[in-house]
Amino acid sequence: MPTPPASFGQTLANAEQILTVVLSRHLAERGTTPETWYALQVIATYGPGLARQELRERLEGSRTLDPESVRELLARLEADDLIRGDAEVDLTAEGQALHRGLREHIAVPTARLLGRFPADDIETTIRTLQAITERATEELAADEQPAN
Incomplete structure (x- = not known):
């Protein structure tokens, strides 16, 4: 296997950082935060009927959310009538529209x-990043397995 370019991690981090700024600005035009967008996107993608625990885990995997901020975010989305459900979470009609x-x-x-x-090029980049993510997830899961 060839050695990956030393700049891979830094390039990926730079892209993520600037794209987050760009996304934040576009969302701010609509009075929305990236965290709200991410929660709505996760529910729309993995729902309907997304298990609340899975939703929490996915949101807590974000670099900007921890367990407490996830609880606050979900409580706000419920209070704003954007999501509903106890064990399973769905977007409300208002949440779907937003x-x-x-x-x-x-x-x-x-x-x-x-x-x-x-x-x-875009399609290749997407496939490559998906494959890298899948492989990294597999390695994390293998690292978490107890030694025999």
């Missing part, structure tokens, strides 16, 4: 940014 509106709002700058690159 998610759809945010997705459409974000699609324009995303298309503008990514449209500057060949579609094949």
